[in-house]
Every structure is written in C-alpha cells, then in structure tokens.
Amino acid sequence: MSGHIVTVDRIACDGFGxxxxxxxxxxxxxxxxxxIIDPTPVKGSEHQxxxxxxxACPRLALKLVKAPHDAPARPVAQRR
Amino acid sequence: xxxxxxxxxxxxxxxxxxxxxxxxxxxDLGKHVKAFGPLPSQHKVKRGHAGPLVAEVEASxxxxxxxxxxxxxxxxxxxxxxAGASRKDPIVVVNAMEGEPAASKxxxxxxxxxxxxxxxxxxxxxxxxxPVAYVVAHRGSRSVGTLERAVAQRTGDPVELRVLSAxxxxxxxxxxxxxxxxxxxxxxxxxxxxxxxxxxxxxRPTFLSNAETFAHIALIARRGSGWFRQVGDPPxxxxxxxxxxxxxxxxxxxxxxxxxxxRQILGLAGGTTGSVAAAVTGxxxxxWVSAGAAIDLPFSVDGLRPVGGVPGAGVLAVLPTDACxxxxxxxxVQWMAGQSAGQCGxxxxxxxxxxxxxxMLAGGKLKRTGLGALEKRLGIIPGRGACxxxxxxxxxxxxALQVFGDEVQRHLSGQCSAGxxxxxxxxxxxxxxLPVARPGEEWR
Ligand SMILES: Cc1cc2nc3c(=O)[nH]c(=O)nc-3n(C[C@H](O)[C@H](O)[C@H](O)COP(=O)(O)O)c2cc1C
Ligand code: SF4
Ligand code: SF4
Numbered sequence: 001m002s003g004h005i006v007t008v009d010r011i012a013c014d015g016f017g018x019x020x021x022x023x024x025x026x027x028x029x030x031x032x033x034x035x036i037i038d039p040t041p042v043k044g045s046e047h048q049x050x051x052x053x054x055x056a057c058p059r060l061a062l063k064l065v066k067a068p069h070d071a072p073a074r075p076v077a078q079r080r
Numbered sequence: 081x082x083x084x085x086x087x088x089x090x091x092x093x094x095x096x097x098x099x100x101x102x103x104x105x106x107x108d109l110g111k112h113v114k115a116f117g118p119l120p121s122q123h124k125v126k127r128g129h130a131g132p133l134v135a136e137v138e139a140s141x142x143x144x145x146x147x148x149x150x151x152x153x154x155x156x157x158x159x160x161x162x163a164g165a166s167r168k169d170p171i172v173v174v175n176a177m178e179g180e181p182a183a184s185k186x187x188x189x190x191x192x193x194x195x196x197x198x199x200x201x202x203x204x205x206x207x208x209x210x211p212v213a214y215v216v217a218h219r220g221s222r223s224v225g226t227l228e229r230a231v232a233q234r235t236g237d238p239v240e241l242r243v244l245s246a247x248x249x250x251x252x253x254x255x256x257x258x259x260x261x262x263x264x265x266x267x268x269x270x271x272x273x274x275x276x277x278x279x280x281x282x283x284r285p286t287f288l289s290n291a292e293t294f295a296h297i298a299l300i301a302r303r304g305s306g307w308f309r310q311v312g313d314p315p316x317x318x319x320x321x322x323x324x325x326x327x328x329x330x331x332x333x334x335x336x337x338x339x340x341x342x343r344q345i346l347g348l349a350g351g352t353t354g355s356v357a358a359a360v361t362g363x364x365x366x367x368w369v370s371a372g373a374a375i376d377l378p379f380s381v382d383g384l385r386p387v388g389g390v391p392g393a394g395v396l397a398v399l400p401t402d403a404c405x406x407x408x409x410x411x412x413v414q415w416m417a418g419q420s421a422g423q424c425g426x427x428x429x430x431x432x433x434x435x436x437x438x439x440m441l442a443g444g445k446l447k448r449t450g451l452g453a454l455e456k457r458l459g460i461i462p463g464r465g466a467c468x469x470x471x472x473x474x475x476x477x478x479x480a481l482q483v484f485g486d487e488v489q490r491h492l493s494g495q496c497s498a499g500x501x502x503x504x505x506x507x508x509x510x511x512x513x514l515p516v517a518r519p520g521e522e523w524r
Contacts, residue, residue: 009271009466010271010423010424010425010427010464010465010466011269011270011271011423011424012271015425030425030426030430030460031433031457032425032426032429032433033425034424034426034429034464036464
C-alpha cells in the first residue's frame with residue numbers, strides 16, 4: 001500500500017521517542033528527543049513497521065495518513 | 081508609535097489618495113456613511129451558497145493582509161463549501177489583534193475608520209451565510225473600546241456584531257488559537273488539520289481574516305473589483321498599510337499601493353534619519369533585508385522575494401548603521417521564544433536553544449562550532465510545530481545570519497561594530513498574558 005505518509009500531532013507528542021526505535025528507517029530524533037519524520041510516502045516494504053510504530057505510540061500522536069497531493073518527494077534531510 | 085498618515089505616493093500614473101485611512105471619521109456612523117456611502121444591501125444566501133460579493137472579492141485579487149497574503153476570495157469560497165458539506169452555518173472572525181510589536185496599522189485603521197472594518201465583517205458574514213461576526217482585539221488595547229463604541233452606533237445590521245478582547249499574547253492571534261479563544265475561551269493554537277476554514281469556532285467553518293482585509297472588502301462591495309485593481313502589484317493588487325518604524329523622521333502608518341518601493345515608503349515616513357544598514361520586513365516572523373539591496377525593490381510578495389524579504393503584516397522597521405543587527409535580532413528572538421505556547425517540543429525547546437545561541441552570538445561569546453550548531457537547529461525546526469510560530473522565528477533568525485554575515489564573523493572573534501547603546505526594535509516588557517479568558521470576561 002503506497003500513497004501514505006507518517007505524521008505526528010506535535011501537541012500530543014511527548015518526545016520519549018518510542019517511534020524512532022520501532023521505525024528507524026523513517027524517524028530520527030532531534031536533540032530534544034522529538035521525532036523528525038521522513039515526509040516521503042511510505043514504501044510497501046515499510047508498511048508493517050510503520051503500522052507497528054503508530055500502534056505503539058503512547059500518546060496516539062503518530063499517524064499513518066493518505067499523502068496530500070503536495071507531499072515532498074525528497075527526504076527531509078536533503079531539504080533546505 | 082504615532083498614528084501619522086500621509087497621502088499615498090505618486091506612481092507613474094498620478095497621485096493616489098488613501099482608501100482606508102482617508103477621511104478618518106472615527107466612531108461616528110453618520111460621518112462614515114457620508115464619507116463612504118451606506119452599507120450595500122445583499123440578499124440572504126442559502127447554506128453552502130456564496131453571495132455575489134464572494135465572486136467580486138475573488139475577482140478583485142484581494143490577498144489577506146494578516147501576513148500570509150492568501151487569496152481572500154478563495155478562502156471565502158472554501159468556507160462556503162465547508163458549510164455546505166458539514167451542514168453547519170459558518171462563523172466570521174475579524175483578527176484585530178495586531179500581535180506584531182513593530183506593527184500599529186490595525187489599531188490605526190480601527191481608530192480612524194472603525195466602521196470600514198465593521199462593514200467588511202457584516203458584508204462578509206452575509207456573503208458566506210454567517211449569523212455573527214466576532215471582532216477580536218488585544219485585551220486592554222485602545223481598539224477594544226473604539227470597536228465597542230462604534231458597534232453601539234450601529235442598528236439594523238443584518239448580522240450580529242460582537243467585540244471580544246483576547247489575551248495579549250503573540251500566538252493568541254494565530255488563526256487556530258483565535259478560533260479556539262472565540263469558541264472555548266482558550267487562546268492557544270490547536271493541531272491542524274482541520275484548518276479553521278473547515279472547522280474553527282465551535283467546529284464550524286470559520287472565515288477568519290485580518291482587520292485590514294475586512295476594510296478592503298467593505299470598499300470592494302461598494303466600488304467593485306475593477307476599482308480595487310486600479311493600483312498595486314497585479315498579483316496582490318490594491319493598497320496596503322505599512323507600519324514604518326526605526327530610523328525614520330516620522331514613524332507611523334502609511335497607506336501605499338502594494339509594490340511601492342521601500343525608498344518611496346520611507347520618504348512618506350519623513351525619510352531616514354542618517355544612513356541605514358538593513359530593515360525588518362513583514363514583522364518578527366518575517367525577514368531582514370539589506371537596505372542597499374532592497375531599497376528600490378517593490379514592497380510586495382514578488383518584489384521582495386529576490387532578497388528574501390516579505391511584506392507580511394506590513395512591517396518596515398529600519399536599522400541605522402550604528403546599531404548591531406545581531407544584538408537586535410537576539411532581543412527579538414528571545415522575546416519570540418518566550419511567546420511559544422510551549423505545546424510542541426521543537427518549538428518550546430528549539431526556540432529556547434536558538435535564543436540562547438543568539439544571545440551568545442550577540443555578546444561575542446559564540447564559537448565557530450556553536451554557529452554550526454545554531455545553523456543546524458535553524459534547519460530542523462521549521463514545519464515541526466502545530467502552528468507556524470517557530471517557522472517565523474527561524475526565518476527571522478536565519479535572515480539575520482545572512483544579512484549581517486560580516487558582523488557574524490566579527491562577533492565570532494569577540495567584536496561588535498555597533499556604536500549605539502540603545503535598541504531600535506520594540507520588544508514588549510512584562511509577563512506573558514494568561515492564554516485563557518479571565519473570570520467574568522465574556523468571550524462568546
Ligand atoms: C504566531 C502567529 C501570530 C499571528 N498574529 C496575527 C495577528 O496579530 N493579526 C493577524 O491578522 N494575523 C496574525 N497571524 C496570521 C493568522 O494566523 C491568519 O493567517 C490571518 O489572521 C488571516 O488573515 P488574512 O487572510 O486576512 O491574512 C498570526 C500568525 C501566527 C503564526
Ligand atoms: S512515540 Fe508518539 S509520543 Fe513518542 S515521540 Fe514518537 S510520536 Fe511522540
Ligand atoms: S508551534 Fe509553538 S506556538 Fe505553535 S502551538 Fe506549538 S508550541 Fe505553541
């Protein structure tokens with residue numbers, strides 16, 4: 001299943017970083033412990049992992065949502 | 081800042097008289113009607129249907145004057161569609177908060193011609209099918225009293241007008257925070273989506289715009305889109321209010337066609353007082369530009385883009401050459417970091433870190449590795465808050481590193497070339513206002 005992206009509700013997120021442990025291929029933590037998420041669509045092979053991270057988020061902050069039409073095609077690290 | 085007004089400048093085609101600030105009739109409704117004509121009448125619309133004014137606003141090319149310059153007609157249409165889809169009547173909110181410390185245009189507008197803002201609110205509410213328009217200003221500001229007195233003069237408006245005072249905090253005027261305040265009495269941003277145009281005040285589609293935007297709507301309803309487009313930069317036509325401050329002879333608010341050059345705007349503010357190095361464009365969520373590079377560029381979205389500037393909320397604050405741009409930026413960033421609602425980690429901790437870095441840089445204590453860390457922080461914060469507050473602070477801080485690049489190098493070796501000991505940019509003092517409605521304070 002493609003065309004989905006991982007997003008986080010910034011207000012709900014507690015910054016303990018469970019998601020980065022479960023989905024390291026898409027999520028790294030900043031120096032304060034908050035997730036930096038690859039904004040590109042989730043690949044089919046990553047989908048199971050992504051779902052697991054979403055289900056494990058203690059604050060229900062992490063979500064797997066349909067990619068908006070303007071979703072960036074490049075990973076966040078290469079931007080700006 | 082004083083509320084001086086001067087006529088709009090002469091462009092190639094001739095003199096342009098002010099649209100919003102002319103006449104200055106104050107709260108007197110009779111004088112207002114004499115100066116601008118009566119409120120145009122409109123038919124009641126069915127839910128999910130837009131009144132003809134919406135198409136007229138769209139045709140006018142009016143773009144929001146609250147900072148984002150988003151097409152107003154498109155926003156009104158989105159509100160109407162959301163009303164149809166959700167089967168809820170929309171709500172209208174006038175953002176007269178003017179959170180930007182270097183801005184005074186909305187309070188000057190409200191003081192001079194409050195009924196233009198109120199007419200715009202009533203007309204827009206009718207056109208999108210809203211039964212009520214809330215007009216919200218900072219708690220304790222002069223605008224609250226002026227608006228209340230102006231509303232008291234009006235009878236027989238087809239929609240209800242209510243004046244509210246909201247917490248005098250910078251982020252309380254961000255759109256989701258303002259809708260949250262009007263609905264629930266809590267002036268803090270909420271997670272989006274849904275955006276306020278689909279689900280704002282009490283989960284209703286909400287047309288929320290800046291006070292100046294509504295005043296333009298009031299004149300478009302009377303004079304039409306063709307008239308509106310007669311002046312200004314074609315992509316975002318019309319006039320705009322600019323709050324000019326800093327090293328100018330007559331700080332205050334001027335009304336100019338969008339795309340007027342900075343040189344002309346400064347001329348209307350009495351000219352500069354001595355040589356100038358740089359200027360803040362847009363506001364504290366805007367950007368620094370070097371005076372030399374920007375002085376003859378059009379003050380508009382497209383005109384300022386080549387130098388990284390933005391018209392934003394119409395702020396133009398000029399820095400004299402004897403001031404230090406890094407010291408000024410450090411003070412602003414510290415204040416802006418303190419305005420974070422503290423709800424999102426990257427904003428709360430990230431802005432605090434950037435503020436500390438800037439304090440060190442301004443004081444000549446930052447080392448080259450520290451500058452690298454600062455730049456890295458500026459790179460990862462944008463887009464990672466629930467609202468755009470951190471993005472604005474980062475843009476402002478990053479633009480300072482660019483524009484004052486030579487000064488950064490000097491500061492890294494512990495020096496500063498500034499000669500003055502007083503500050504140029506205004507930074508409000510005092511504690512941050514509580515984000516919630518006070519006991520007994522009416523908010524809806
Ligand atoms: C931190 C923050 C503060 C803001 N403060 C104001 C403000 O004081 N007045 C205002 O009109 N818009 C302010 N805005 C912009 C609003 O969110 C909103 O976009 C605007 O009121 C929409 O009006 P417009 O379409 O007429 O521009 C602020 C935005 C942010 C992120
Ligand atoms: S697991 Fe959830 S709450 Fe924890 S850091 Fe990740 S997104 Fe935030
Ligand atoms: S980004 Fe900052 S100001 Fe905006 S809601 Fe989050 S913490 Fe508050």
